[in-house]
Amino acid sequence: MNVLIVEDEKSISHEMEIYLTRQNFNCDVAFNGKSASDKINATNYDFILLDLGLPDMDGLDLLKESKKNGIEGAFIVLTARGEVEDKIAGLDLGADDYIAKPFSLAELHSRMQAILRRKHGLKSNTMSIGDFEIDIQNRTVHCNGELVNITKKEFDLLHYLGLHKNRVLTRIQLTEHIWGDVLEDDYESNYIDVHVKNLRKKLVAHGNIDWLETVRGVGYRVNI
Amino acid sequence: MDKIKNVIKSGSQTLQVKFAIYNAISKSFIILAFMALLPLIIEKIVYDHIDKRLQARSEKVLKIIHKGGIDDIVLEQDCSFESYSILKEEFVAIYPITNLSDTINGISIANESRNIEGEQLVHRILTLSFIYDNQNYKLEIGEGISSIDQLKSTIKKFSLWMMLGVILISIFLDFAFVRILLQPFNKIINTKLKPVPAPINFDFTPIPSTTHEFNQLDNRINEMMHKLQDTFQLEKEFISNVSHELQTPISILQNRLENIIVSENVSDEILIRLSESQKTLSRMSRIIKALLLISKIENDQYLKTDQVNISELLDEVIDELEDRIAHKNIHIVKRFYQEAVITDCNKALLHNMFFNIINNAIKYNNHEGEIIVTTRNINNQLIVEIEDNGIGMEQGQIPYIFDRFKRLNKSTAEGFGLGLPIVKTIAGFHKISIDVTSQPDKGTCFKCTFENKETI
Numbered sequence: 001m002n003v004l005i006v007e008d009e010k011s012i013s014h015e016m017e018i019y020l021t022r023q024n025f026n027c028d029v030a031f032n033g034k035s036a037s038d039k040i041n042a043t044n045y046d047f048i049l050l051d052l053g054l055p056d057m058d059g060l061d062l063l064k065e066s067k068k069n070g071i072e073g074a075f076i077v078l079t080a081r082g083e084v085e086d087k088i089a090g091l092d093l094g095a096d097d098y099i100a101k102p103f104s105l106a107e108l109h110s111r112m113q114a115i116l117r118r119k120h121g122l123k124s125n126t127m128s129i130g131d132f133e134i135d136i137q138n139r140t141v142h143c144n145g146e147l148v149n150i151t152k153k154e155f156d157l158l159h160y161l162g163l164h165k166n167r168v169l170t171r172i173q174l175t176e177h178i179w180g181d182v183l184e185d186d187y188e189s190n191y192i193d194v195h196v197k198n199l200r201k202k203l204v205a206h207g208n209i210d211w212l213e214t215v216r217g218v219g220y221r222v223n224i
Numbered sequence: 225m226d227k228i229k230n231v232i233k234s235g236s237q238t239l240q241v242k243f244a245i246y247n248a249i250s251k252s253f254i255i256l257a258f259m260a261l262l263p264l265i266i267e268k269i270v271y272d273h274i275d276k277r278l279q280a281r282s283e284k285v286l287k288i289i290h291k292g293g294i295d296d297i298v299l300e301q302d303c304s305f306e307s308y309s310i311l312k313e314e315f316v317a318i319y320p321i322t323n324l325s326d327t328i329n330g331i332s333i334a335n336e337s338r339n340i341e342g343e344q345l346v347h348r349i350l351t352l353s354f355i356y357d358n359q360n361y362k363l364e365i366g367e368g369i370s371s372i373d374q375l376k377s378t379i380k381k382f383s384l385w386m387m388l389g390v391i392l393i394s395i396f397l398d399f400a401f402v403r404i405l406l407q408p409f410n411k412i413i414n415t416k417l418k419p420v421p422a423p424i425n426f427d428f429t430p431i432p433s434t435t436h437e438f439n440q441l442d443n444r445i446n447e448m449m450h451k452l453q454d455t456f457q458l459e460k461e462f463i464s465n466v467s468h469e470l471q472t473p474i475s476i477l478q479n480r481l482e483n484i485i486v487s488e489n490v491s492d493e494i495l496i497r498l499s500e501s502q503k504t505l506s507r508m509s510r511i512i513k514a515l516l517l518i519s520k521i522e523n524d525q526y527l528k529t530d531q532v533n534i535s536e537l538l539d540e541v542i543d544e545l546e547d548r549i550a551h552k553n554i555h556i557v558k559r560f561y562q563e564a565v566i567t568d569c570n571k572a573l574l575h576n577m578f579f580n581i582i583n584n585a586i587k588y589n590n591h592e593g594e595i596i597v598t599t600r601n602i603n604n605q606l607i608v609e610i611e612d613n614g615i616g617m618e619q620g621q622i623p624y625i626f627d628r629f630k631r632l633n634k635s636t637a638e639g640f641g642l643g644l645p646i647v648k649t650i651a652g653f654h655k656i657s658i659d660v661t662s663q664p665d666k667g668t669c670f671k672c673t674f675e676n677k678e679t680i
Contacts, residue, residue, distance in 0.1 A: 009472055015479035022486065059286050102475035102509055105482045140618050168485055170499045172506045217496035218485075 002029045002043060006036040007051040007078065016049065019105040033057035037155070042067050045073040047112055050095075052079040060093060067094040074115045078103070094224035107180070110163045129162050129176050129222055131207035153178055154199045157192075161212070161222045170219040196220055239409070243402045248395050255387045262383060266376050271348065274367050278350035281365050282331070285316060286308055286354060294318070294356050313368040321353065321360035323672045328362070328552065335369065337604050344654040346370065366558060408433030408442070416445045422522060422652075423453040428461040430469050441576045464519040467512045474509050481505065514642035518628075521573065534674075535560040535599045537571065541578045542597070548586050552593065559598040564606050565675060580643045581610050581670050588668065589614035606674040613667040622660050 003025045007013040010031065017027045030036035033054045033075065033201070040048060040062075048066070052059035063075055074096040096115050099108060117136070119127065125137040133142045139155050141148040149157070160177050161169060171192045196214075203209045213221045237245075267409045277310045304323040306317040321327055331352045338345055347366035354361050411431045420426060431442045481502050484490060490498070520526065542549070542556060549556060566574075585595045617625075626648040630643045651658050655675040661670040 009476070011476040012472070013478060015476065015483055018483050019479070019486070022483075101471055102478050105479050151547050151550075152543075169496070170485060170502055172483070172499070172502045176506070191548065195547060198547070198551075215495070216492075218499040 001027065002026045003047040004039055004043070004045045004073075006030045006033075006051045006054070006062070007049070008053070009051075016105065016108070016143055019072070019109070019207065023109055031055075033059070033062050035137060036062060037065065039198060040071055040073070041069065046116075048073050048075050048109070050075055050077050052077060055222050063093050063095060074112075074119060075195045076108070076111060076115070079199060104173050104176055106160075106164055106169060107177055110160060110177070113163055127159070127162050128208065129158075129165070130211045132158075132203065132218065134159060134162060141203075146206055148206050150199060150202050154195055154202070157195050158199060158203075161220060163220040165224055168215045168219050168221045172219075174219060192219075240399070240402050240406055244399050248391070248399045251391050251394060251422060255391060256547075258387070259380070259384065260379060263376050265636060266379055267372070268374050270369075272373065273348070274348050274369070278333065278348065278365050278367060281316070281330070282350055282352060285318075285363060285365065289354075289356060294361070298664065303645065307605060308340065311368075313371075315340075315347070315364075315366045317364040317366075318345055319362045319364075321362050324360070326353075326362065334473055336366075338366075347386055376481040401680055406437070408435065408438045412442050412445065416442070416449070423449070423456040424522075425454055436673055460519050462524055463515055464523070467516040467519070470512050471509075471516075474505060474512065478502070478509065479503055492577060511642065514646060517576075518642070518646060521653045522648045526570050526608040528568045528570050529655070530569050531565060531567045532571045532574060533562075534564040534574070534606060535562055537574060538578055538582075538597055538599065538608070541575060544579065545582060545586060546599055548583070549595075552586060552589060552591050554586060554592070555594045557594065559596065559600075561599045561601050561606075564599045564601065564608075566606060573650045574651065577647050577656075578610075579607075581646045581672075584643065585610055585612040585614065585668070585670075588616075590613065608672040608674075610672075611667065616662045616664045616667050618664055619662070623663060625660065 002025070004021075005013045005016050005027060007016065007029070007202060008031050013029045013031070013085070014081065017029060020027050025047075028039060028045070030039050033056045036048075036050075036054070039045075048071075050059050050063060054062070059079075066075070075094065076097045076099060077095045078099055087109065096119075097111050099111060125135065127134045127136060128211055131143050132148070134140075134155075135142070139152070141150055141155065141158065156178050157174060160174065174192045178192075196212075200209060200212060203212070211222055211224050213223050215221055304320060306315065307317070327350055331350060333348065333350045335346055336349050338347060346369055348369050349364050349366040354363060354365050375463040408431050415427045415429065415431065418427075428446050428449065430446070431438070433439050433442070481498055485495065485498050485502070538560070540559070542558070580598070582595070589595065594613050596609070596611045598607075598611075600607045600609075626644050627641075628645045648658065650656075651672065657673045657675060659671040659673070660668065661671070
């Protein structure tokens with residue numbers, strides 16, 4: 001998978017590059033609109049991660065131009081503006097997703113996976129963890145054919161852990177994924193622990209969940 | 225703005241009323257004084273007239289005597305003469321003076337009470353002495369003054385009514401004049417000193433006036449409002465810019481931490497500390513996001529183009545919070561009015577607002593507590609009430625709960641105190657007034673009234 005990171009802030013593009021390379025993406029970096037435009041037209045990228053605030057041009061213009069030129073790669077708009085108007089404009093111009101800065105790299109990765117599934121119609125829309133079958137489309141969990149009754153937030157949590165299997169996800173990463181858009185006062189809440197506790201209780205009634213590990217003082221991990 | 229309102233004393237009166245009262249009192253004083261002096265003035269004027277008349281008559285009598293001799297007049301034995309008009313209102317009398325000490329120098333005029341033919345009458349009497357034929361005579365010319373009292377009371381009555389009329393007319397005229405005079409002043413108060421949600425809403429339209437002081441006042445108020453607005457704007461821009469600028473370094477740190485956390489050669493101990501750092505960074509990031517959100521709303525950077533069914537929105541919020549509600553085993557009662565549709569609003573912001581309010585109702589509730597969420601339509605105004613029976617708060621805390629970075633409740637020591645300021649800002653943006661009532665250990669109620677009547 002080829003990814004172009006269009007971001008003028010070098011430290012950010014560098015960290016994105018490290019993370020995505022570790023996830024087996026081939027990363028290319030452009031620090032301004034001009035070089036980004038050249039690269040987009042020269043290489044067939046699967047993903048273009050586009051920062052809106054570029055030094056030489058508006059990221060949205062680049063997006064518009066690329067779409068006009070028939071570029072097929074998926075665009076994810078990254079913006080520090082976080083403004084609703086940008087979101088609407090970005091999506092209307094053909095961006096596949098929008099993510100506001102500061103964002104978590106794990107979140108970015110899961111969004112990319114979601115786009116991949118959508119665009120390339122991955123073999124199936126299910127994910128299996130142990131004896132459990134997660135239907136991403138219908139947002140349900142089955143174990144040996146039996147439906148496991150979990151809440152929406154619990155589903156999000158399990159799905160997110162499953163997407164990042166074998167890697168620890170910290171409580172903050174999980175919190176930001178589940179309560180992403182909500183600006184909560186209570187940042188240190190133990191809601192994630194409560195969610196995991198409830199999730200475990202519901203899952204264990206159906207099958208073995210040894211794969212759901214607690215990383216003490218840090219977070220959780222699906223280990224398969 | 226509410227604080228300003230409280231400063232205005234409830235018993236204070238408008239300038240116009242004060243002017244009217246002052247005018248009425250001062251005029252009444254003048255008239256009372258005039259009424260007290262009036263009898264003296266009348267007396268003085270009337271006596272002056274009578275005295276002049278008496279003098280003229282005395283001169284006439286003396287002329288007749290000098291021309292025709294006294295004998296024609298003085299017929300009686302004792303050489304004296306008295307003549308009264310029929311009603312005894314006037315008389316002329318001449319007496320010879322035998323005793324020289326009775327002689328008067330010049331003329332004397334005095335009031336005297338006399339018994340005339342059995343009737344006690346008061347006259348104004350002019351007395352003078354003259355010599356005729358080596359004989360000293362005393363001339364008395366009198367005029368009755370009983371009619372003066374009558375005159376006095378008539379004039380008094382007349383002037384009293386006239387004065388009352390004049391006072392009434394003048395008070396009315398004063399009132400009208402002061403009203404016209406104060407018109408620009410009242411306009412300044414009503415437009416310039418009107419409570420506004422933010423300095424951005426100040427009205428700078430100059431108030432035309434021909435009064436120099438009012439023009440000065442209006443100009444100075446405008447100048448001060450401009451200064452206030454500029455300062456406010458600068459502060460907002462500053463917060464917005466700082467928050468914006470801080471996002472990039474936070475992004476870098478956040479991404480770097482994530483990369484270090486997932487790298488393989490990190491010991492467990494370092495991992496814990498990294499995750500703690502992530503938590504700290506996340507806190508900072510949320511504070512900045514909250515500040516940015518508030519400043520963006522205040523700068524009108526959000527659209528209000530959505531049409532939202534508030535009852536459905538509340539359902540969504542409650543749905544989103546189902547885990548937290550279940551965790552505390554809280555009973556939710558929904559009393560929804562189904563057609564609670566609001567137009568020209570921002571759904572995401574309203575969602576955020578109700579999320580914060582209901583989340584607080586959960587957070588400050590007891591296990592097995594209850595939350596009643598009601599939507600009602602009263603006089604075409606949508607009212608949303610979120611009432612819990614949780615820990616509540618002291619009356620004195622309520623005015624401060626919407627202040628930024630205020631932490632009142634010890635149990636929220638971990639929060640950053642921007643949840644309710646966000647609620648307030650979103651409410652202000654949508655013209656929703658929020659009334660909070662609370663009692664310790666009884667619970668809290670947030671009553672949101674949509675002032676926008678455009679419910680359909």
